[in-house]
Amino acid sequence: MFNLIRAEFRRMLNFKGFYIYLILSFLLGSFFLNERDTFSSYEVMIVYFTMLYGFLASPFISLFVCRDHHDGTIRNKIIAGHSRSSILIAEYIVCFAAAMIMFGVYWTNVFINMKSDNGRFSYSSLMIIKFMLCCVLITAVYTALIVTAAMLIGSRASAVVWTLISLILLIMGGSLISGMVETDTMERIKKDIGFYDADEEELLSDTEREICVFFDDLLPFNQSMQLEHYILLANLYNNDKINYASEYKKLYEEEAKVCRKELINKSTKFLFVDAAFIAVITAFGVFFFRRKSLK
Amino acid sequence: MTDLLSAEMRKCFTGLLFWLISIFVVVMSFSFNAICFISTKKDKKEVYNDSILYVGLIILPIIAAIFVAIFIGTEFSEGTIRSKIVAGHTKYEIYICELIVCEAVMILIQYVFFFCIYAFSFLFFGAFHHSFSLMMKLQLLGLLGTVEMTAVIFMISMLVMNKAVSISSCMILAVCLFVVGVIIYNKIEEHYSELIVLDDGFITETQRSTLIAHSYVYGVDTEGLNGGKLLRYEFFYDYLPQCQASRYIYERSVPYHWQSFAVYDVLTTIVSTFIGAFCFRRSKLK
Numbered sequence: 001m002f003n004l005i006r007a008e009f010r011r012m013l014n015f016k017g018f019y020i021y022l023i024l025s026f027l028l029g030s031f032f033l034n035e036r037d038t039f040s041s042y043e044v045m046i047v048y049f050t051m052l053y054g055f056l057a058s059p060f061i062s063l064f065v066c067r068d069h070h071d072g073t074i075r076n077k078i079i080a081g082h083s084r085s086s087i088l089i090a091e092y093i094v095c096f097a098a099a100m101i102m103f104g105v106y107w108t109n110v111f112i113n114m115k116s117d118n119g120r121f122s123y124s125s126l127m128i129i130k131f132m133l134c135c136v137l138i139t140a141v142y143t144a145l146i147v148t149a150a151m152l153i154g155s156r157a158s159a160v161v162w163t164l165i166s167l168i169l170l171i172m173g174g175s176l177i178s179g180m181v182e183t184d185t186m187e188r189i190k191k192d193i194g195f196y197d198a199d200e201e202e203l204l205s206d207t208e209r210e211i212c213v214f215f216d217d218l219l220p221f222n223q224s225m226q227l228e229h230y231i232l233l234a235n236l237y238n239n240d241k242i243n244y245a246s247e248y249k250k251l252y253e254e255e256a257k258v259c260r261k262e263l264i265n266k267s268t269k270f271l272f273v274d275a276a277f278i279a280v281i282t283a284f285g286v287f288f289f290r291r292k293s294l295k
Numbered sequence: 296m297t298d299l300l301s302a303e304m305r306k307c308f309t310g311l312l313f314w315l316i317s318i319f320v321v322v323m324s325f326s327f328n329a330i331c332f333i334s335t336k337k338d339k340k341e342v343y344n345d346s347i348l349y350v351g352l353i354i355l356p357i358i359a360a361i362f363v364a365i366f367i368g369t370e371f372s373e374g375t376i377r378s379k380i381v382a383g384h385t386k387y388e389i390y391i392c393e394l395i396v397c398e399a400v401m402i403l404i405q406y407v408f409f410f411c412i413y414a415f416s417f418l419f420f421g422a423f424h425h426s427f428s429l430m431m432k433l434q435l436l437g438l439l440g441t442v443e444m445t446a447v448i449f450m451i452s453m454l455v456m457n458k459a460v461s462i463s464s465c466m467i468l469a470v471c472l473f474v475v476g477v478i479i480y481n482k483i484e485e486h487y488s489e490l491i492v493l494d495d496g497f498i499t500e501t502q503r504s505t506l507i508a509h510s511y512v513y514g515v516d517t518e519g520l521n522g523g524k525l526l527r528y529e530f531f532y533d534y535l536p537q538c539q540a541s542r543y544i545y546e547r548s549v550p551y552h553w554q555s556f557a558v559y560d561v562l563t564t565i566v567s568t569f570i571g572a573f574c575f576r577r578s579k580l581k
Contacts, residue, residue, distance in 0.1 A: 035478060055470045059463030066459075156459035157368060161361055164466050168357070176330065 001086045004077070008094040012064065018098060021060050025102040028052065029109030041122045043231050045110045046131050049103060050138045051224045054167045056102075058146055061095050062159035065150040075294055085286040092147045092282065099139050122235060127264070134227065134267045137274035141220045144278050148285030152292060174215075174222045180204060181212050218277065223270050230266065234259035296388050299379065303396045307366065313400060316362050320404055324351070324411035332419045345425045345544075347416070351408035352437040352540035356444040356472060358404060360465035363397050363448045368458025377580055390572045394449050401445045402438060409434055433543045436553055439560035440536030444469075446564040450571030454578065476537030482520065483532050489517040509551035534559045 012018055032048045068074040068091075077087050114120070121128055146163050153159040184204045204212060216222045234256045307313055327347045370376050370393070379389050413430075416423065423430075448465045455461040490498070490506055498506070498515055506512040513529055520528065532538050533555045542550045550556070 035482075052474065055474075056467070059467055063459055063463060157365065157462050160459060160462045160466065161365070164470070165361075168470075 001082075001090060004082055004086060004090040005093055008090050009097065012094050012098055015064055017060055017063055021056065021098075021102055022105050024056065025049075025106040026109050028056075029106040029113075033110060033113050041231060041235050042110065042114050042119055043121060043123055043128065043131055044228055046107070046128075046135050047224050047228045047231065049106050050135045050142075051221065051228070053099070053103075053139050054142045054146075054171070054221065055164070057095075057099060057142055058163040058167055059160045060098075061143065061146040062150045062153075062163055063156055064095065064098075065091050065147055066154060066156040066159050069154040069294075070156055078294070084290050088147070088151055088285055088289050089282070091151065092144060092285075095147050096140055096143045099143050100136070103136070103139060123260075127267075130264075130267050130271075131227070134223070134270050134274075137271060137278070138220045138223055141274050141277050141281070144281040144285070148281055148289075151285060151289050154292075154294075170219060171221045174219045174225070177212050177215050177219070178222050178225055181209070181216050184209055184212075217266075217269060217273055220274075223274070226266055227263070227270075230259050230263040234263065296384075296392065299384055299388060299392045300395060303392050304399070307396050307400060310366075312362065312365055316358060316404060317407055320351075320358070320408050321411050323354075324408055325415050327412060328415040328419050335420075345423050348409065348412055348423075348425070348430060349433065349437065349540050349543040351405060351412065352434075352440060352543065353473070353476075353537050355401070355405055355408070355441050356448070356469040356536060357466065359397075359401050359441070359445045359448050360469040361462070362400060362404070363445060364452050364462040364465040365458065366397065366400075367393060367449065367452035368461050371456045372458050380580070386576045387572055390453060390575050393453070394446065394568065394571075397449050398442055398445050401441050405438060405441050406434070429548065432549055433546075436549070436556060437536075437540060437543065439557055439564075440539050443560040443563045443567075444536050446567045446571075450567045453571055453575050456578070456580070472535060473537055475531070476535045476541070479528055479531045479535065480538050480541050482528055483511070483538075486517060486520045486525070486528070487511055489519050490515055493517065505551075510545070511551060513552070534563075536560070 028049065029045070032045055036045075068077075074087065078084065082090075123131070149163050149166070150159040153162060181204075216226070327350060331347055376389060380386065409430075425433075448468070451465055451468065452461040455464060487510065490512065493515070498512075502512045502515055514525070516522065516525060533552055539550075539556050
C-alpha cells in the first residue's frame with residue numbers, strides 16, 4: 001500500500017491541475033482578505049476555505065481519480081496484486097494530502113497578511129487548533145465523498161457533473177434545513193417569552209426538529225455555516241470597534257460568552273461526527289468498489 | 296451553412312442530453328414551488344411568489360455550463376468537428392452554427408423554466424403581483440444575460456476541446472460567478488442600508504428621490520463602501536447576470552439602469568464570440 005500511495009503522490013505532483021488549484025487557493029485567500037469587514041476575524045477566514053472547498057475539489061478530484069479508469073491504470077494496479085480497497089484508500093489519502101497542501105497555501109496567505117496588518121486571533125491557541133482540526137475534518141469529509149463518487153462513476157465527465165450537481169443539491173438542502181432550524185429556534189424563543197400563545201402550533205414538531213438538527217450537524221456545509229455563524233456572532237457582541245450603549249454592553253458581553261461556549265461545544269461535536277462520517281463513507285465506498293465491474 | 300445548422304439542430308433536439316436537461320428543469324421548477332408552498336403554509340406568511348419566477352435566471356449559467364460543455368465536448372471527442380471540416384465547412388461556420396444551436400437551446404430552456412414555474416405557481420398559489428407584460432419584459436432582459444453566459448461558456452468549451460476539462464472549467468466558472476454575484480449583491484444591499492440613513496448634507500435631493508423610487512442610487516460614497524471599491528462593486532452589480540437576475544426578484548418594474556445590463560450583455564457576447572472564433576480558426580485539432 002505504501003508503494004501505491006507513493007506512486008499516486010508522484011502522479012499528483014505531475015498533474016497540472018494540482019498547481020492550478022494551488023494558485024486558486026492562494027487567490028481565494030487574497031479574495032476573502034480583500035472582502036473582509038469589521039466583524040470578520042481571522043478565525044472566520046479558516047472556515048471560508050471549507051465552505052468553497054467542495055466546489056473546488058469536485059472537478060479536481062474527479063479529473064485526477066478518473067484518469068486511472070480512463071487510461072486503464074486501475075486494471076494494471078489490480079493485476080499487480082493490489083486489493084481494490086487499498087486502491088481506493090490510497091486515492092483517498094493522496095487527494096486528502098493534496099487538499100491539505102491547498103489549505104496550507106491558503107492559510108499561509110491569510111497568516112502572512114494577518115502578521116503584516118499586526119492583526120491577531122480573538123481566540124486562544126487551543127481553540128484555533130480545534131477550529132483548524134474541525135476544518136481539516138470537514139475537508140476530509142468532502143474529499144471522501146468526492147473520491148468515493150468518482151471511483152464508483154469511473155467516467156471523468158460524468159464524475160465532474162454528478163459530483164458538482166450533488167454538491168449543489170447538498171448545499172441547497174443544507175441551507176434549507178439550516179434556515180428551518182434557525183426560524184424554529186426563533187419561534188420557540190418568542191413563544192417562551194410570551195410573544196405567541198402557548199397553544200399555537202410550532203413551525204417544526206419535536207421529531208421534525210430533531211431530524212433537522214441531526215442533518216444540520218452532519219452535513220459538512222452546515223457545519224461550516226454554524227462555525228462561521230457563532231464566530232461572527234461572538235465578534236459582533238464583543239467588538240472593541242463598536243461602541244454599545246453602557247446598559248447593553250454587559251448584556252452583549254454575556255451573549256458573546258454564550259456564543260463562545262456554544263462554539264466550543266459545536267466544534268467538539270463536529271470532530272466526532274466528521275470522524276464517524278468519514279469511516280462510514282469509506283466503508284460504503286470500499287463495499288461498492290469491490291463489487292464494481294471494471295471494463 | 297444552412298445545412299450544417301439544420302443538421303446540428305436535428306442532432307441536438309433528438310439527443311438525450313437536451314431532454315434530460317428539460318426534464319431536470321421541469322422537476323426543479325416543481326420543487327421550487329413545492330418548497331415555497333410548504334414554507335408559506337408553515338410560516339403563515341403572505342404569499343409573494345413572484346421571486347421564484349426569476350430564480351431560473353440565477354442558476355441558468357450552471358445549467359448552460361453542463362449542457363454546452365457536454366454537447367461541445369462530445370463533438371470533439373467523437374471527432375465530428377474534424378468530419379465537418381473534411382466535409383468542406385470552414386472553422387468559422389462551424390463555430391457560428393454550434394453557437395446558434397447552444398444559444399437556441401439555452402433560450403428555450405430559460406422559457407421552459409419560466410413557463411413551468413408560472414404554471415406550477417398558478418396551480419399552487421393562484422396569483423402574482425407582477426403583471427404578465429412585466430414578467431415578459433424581465434425575461435427578455437434575462438435572455439440577454441443567458442445569451443451572454445452561453446457565449447462565454449461556449450467559447451471556453453470550443454477552445455479547451457476536451458470534454459472533462461471543459462466541463463470542469465465551465466462549471467468552476469459558473470459556480471465562482473454565482474458566489475461572486477452573491478457577495479456583490481450582499482455588499483450593495485449593505486451599502487443601500489447605509490445610504491438610506493445618510494443625512495441630507497451627504498446626499499442631494501435628486502439622489503434621495505432616486506434612492507426612494509428605485510431602492511438604489513449610483514455613485515454615493517458611504518463609510519463602508521466608497522471610491523474605487525464602490526465603482527468596482529457597482530460595475531459588477533450591473534454586469535454579472537446573477538446580480539441582474541437577483542434584482543428582478545425584488546423589483547416591481549423594469550430595474551433602474553437596465554440599459555447598462557443590456558449594453559454589457561451584448562458587448563460581452565460580441566467580444567467573446569469574436570475571440571472564440573478567432574482563436575478557434577487558429578487552433579490545431581487533434
